[in-house]
Amino acid sequence: MQSSARAIVSLRSLALASVAIGGASWLALAATPASAQQQLAYAGIDATGSEEVATDSGDTDDTRSSRKAARARNGGRGNQGGHSARGVGSGVRTRVQPYLELTQNLLAQLKPGNDVVTYTAIAAGVDVALDGRRTQGAVSVRYERRFSEKGRYGSGDTISGLARVKHDLVPRTLSIEAGGFAGRTRLEAGGGASLGALANNDSVSQVWSVYAGPNLSTHVGQVAVGANYGVGYTQVQSPRRQLSVPGLAATDLFNHSVSQSATVSAGVRPRVIGPVGLTASAGWAQEDITNLDQRVREYRAGVQATLPISLELALVGDLGWNEVTVSSRDALRNADGSAVIGSDGRYVTDKSKPRQLAYQTRGLTWDVGVMWRPSRRTSLSAFVGRRYDSTTYYGSFSYAPNERSNLGISVYDGISGFGSSLNNAVKQLPTDFETTRNPFSGDISGCANGSSGGGCVNGALGSLSSSVFRGRGVNATYAHRIGRMQAGIGAGYARRKFIGAAGTVLAVANGTVDENYYVSAGLSGPIDRRSSFSVGAYDSWYKNGRSTLADVNSYGVTGSYSRELAERLHGTAAVGLQGISRKATPDELVLTGLVGLHYSF
Template sequence: MRRVREASTSFAVLTTLALLLVPAAGHAQAGGQSGMGASASSASASSDGTSRRSERGKGRGKGTKRLEVAPYIEIDQIVTAELSPGDDLLTYTQIAAGVDASVQGRNNGASASIRYQRQFGWGRKAGDGDAVSGVARGYATVTRGLTLEAGALASQVDVENGGSALVAGPLSGDGTSTIYSVYAGPSLATRAGDLDVSANYRAGFTRVEQSDGARDAQTAAAADVFDKSVTQSADAQAGFAPGTVLPVGLGVAGSFNREDISNLDQRTQDMQVRAMVTVPVSRTVRLVGSVGYEDVEISSRDVLLDENGLPVIGSDGRYVTDKSAPRELAYDVSGLTWDVAVMWRPSRRTSLSAHFGRRYGSTSFGGTLAYAPSDRHQFNVTVYDNISGFGGQLGRALEQLPDDFEVVRDPITGELRGCVASLEGGNCLSGVLGTVRSSTFRARGVSASYSLELGRLSAGLGAGYDRRRYIAAAGTILAAANGVIDENWWLAAYVGGSLGPDAGWSANLYANWISSNDPFTGDLAGYGASAGYYKLLAPRLRGTVALGLDGVSYGAPSIDDLWTASALAGLRYTF
């Protein structure tokens, strides 16, 4: 009953956020927004929410509003056959309720897909269970230059040894953990004469609800899994565009990022100030140089020990923090930073920014590429380098999702499949969800996505690489994680279309290859493919049939691979 109450509460929270986002965007159609001058935004800050929002608002520009809200109920019959290592045949009845919503206007937009489902197993081995999943993302123009942005995510994952995570499969059962994340905050972009000014603030909360099935049967200890964190970030910048007061642009900026993680009271704090010069090279190319100062600290407390000198494990299976212990520094870097960037924008359909410099006490580089050869094609690449915990990394990825999307779900489990269908910006979360270790880390990686719409056909492909090097204080129980490297190669694809006015089809696949140099963590890979067909049987009533294949391959020869095949037949009524 506890899981049912928690899932129901989470569903209510996500649904409330979705409903708040959609009307808010619809009520603010009269507002406008002004963008920052190039002198006040270097390529190294191109992922800033203010800059992206300014471009999105201007890109619509048709003054029309599209509002779609589709609540539904669903009942499905599912059969799952274990192909390896066993041969169990399990049957479930699944009841679900959800809502898909979207509103898009001149300067406002929001999309959401929220779903709660309950499974009833037939027989002794087919257990009951429930789950909430969904994603909501949007912004509303409060007044000219001032916007409010918010987003939320709920997703199920299978947590393996060492905190590696895969998309929840049809036989996940009690081993499934649920990830919840939410963020919100305002963004401001305005001008004071020739001076461009922008600022934003974001606050977020992330939690991983670890299942009882993921605990050690003898010690009741959970795997090294992130619990929860609160994140805060703020950015402010001001500057003159080239050609206003000088032939070159001048600007100053500052940023603050902090994440407080409940696991052993970890804290990541990053403060930076910088001055920037923008040099126009041509009509389409600008060079940006910046120099500044940063102060980055990572700290934690140690575990509470019992009278025998053994770590105390709480009722949730995680280590209990010794609040009386002093805070131990794991990472302390401060000093000069510099950055050189190039920004290229030959047309409104193509933009590139790339930067190279020194941050976190070492070489740092990154950039973004966006290419849309037509209104029906979109290609995006992001290269990143940052320091955070799991909550901060997930919040960044959630903020970078587009505000106009359709969720890609597994037709069997109803779970999110890592990417959303959209012809806007970066649209995948797969790289973030590959590991859920509790320790902070430095993440470097690349993510690429391609989306297209051709007549009745829509398709998308996402792929990427995420590398995390964990940081922990010496002399504490976290010390074993210091220097551990997790690598996650991932792939996600979807395709679908209509077959006339009352029928359609869809297919998707995913793959994750996760490796670690942690001797207690084995390499593993997860694979999945599914296909579905639907047909309207009556107005608002849809029938669906679907097939799916899922597998987990373990690097350790002592662990058998797990493969399952599933089939579904169901009915959905949309109100």
């Protein structure tokens, strides 16, 4: 049985993680694992007042469980399909799997016409898994080049990938974390977007997002002291065209942003100065968005109290002060007063005009909650509070009854731009994640699972609008290994309430609400010693707050078969059906197929 303090650490960590997906709050923007953040506050102290002893290896029980499960998934071999390397960190076992692919692709349009597209694609990629005492992480990167042969679309290239790596520079004291996302998303009228992009489409955008930062956790006597800093960068490339609907102005597509955050904290365990553990903390977060010089800035200071009820249960309360401001400039205007739009389809910022305030709140905030962790495999947290001039709810649930299955649910709330929202979604993925790819486009699935949980980036990618927003929602993932087969499902809901300054071009979006619902599922496994299969399906719904004519439903199902032809060489075949339903424009339905070769080094 784990100590109550470690339970407090992990449970409160899950709560912080759930907030982080949604926005730029002082808790959410720190580029650090949530567990590291909370160790700053509670320092791994148990309810009896005794301090846990750090091991020389820097392992935690959760880390050891994660590595054990990862090795189990790899048949106990650890470096299967790759090679070992010691350069990353002490005791690091690395699995590296580079590969090349050559495919012949067919897209047959069933709706609204009968266009047929054929193209050849060449792809190179690498999958890396880091499993060590001081380094944990996963990287999956792929570059694909398409050569058109027939039809309107085909030629082009894309990079897709997902990464999250954590390395302990000094065990249990100083660590550094980095991660990123690259993928294509289809832009719809009104700013809606989804990862289920058809392989060839003029409205497809390339999205990039990376983050990095150090985390410090140490003790000064009986006081746990910590600090962290994080910086992230996100960019969205302009598509060749934007879809439009009657009566709805074109969306100002997000360009790029830089997000930063820093937090410091100092605290003592329960029974040092009283029956409760006390932590004082302060933080700052900011996102600077290129579009119209938008800026989200937040300051936060507060005191948190933790009261252990039992070895498994604790109550947590927080009282603090918070200030949030959102500001921007207006667009450059023509002589007739209309906004000037640049060659990239975005508004041109009027640098000569002063910054205008779009949103501001300051004053006292509070949060109360309960955290329950009966074992290392089950965690529950639930919090309610007052923030952003309204009631806020957030929490999480994690359940891994064995090494073959895990369930994770998180509820979040925060104010941010598109960039920090995507950064934070990537941060919440497990370091030993496994993700699937669309066999036709090569793009990754929006959800990924690891040995101790999972996460989704679909909610963060639900809209490509440049406007700052308050985001609320829920994510859920479940993974289960059935014999040698692996099944997984991810689902969620994201709600964005946009913020725009009065008297600017963003005012039209102020107060409008967009909603996204999404689900994706997959099943894969071996058929015999030389062949395997994979099937997947996704569905997403986007509801536009300005016009129901911009509502979109995108869906798809794919199936693939792979057979070993020679050592390291596999033949592949796949079929799929992908569709889009719209109100203002014709529906699309495309039948896809491919055959190809996959060579692993």
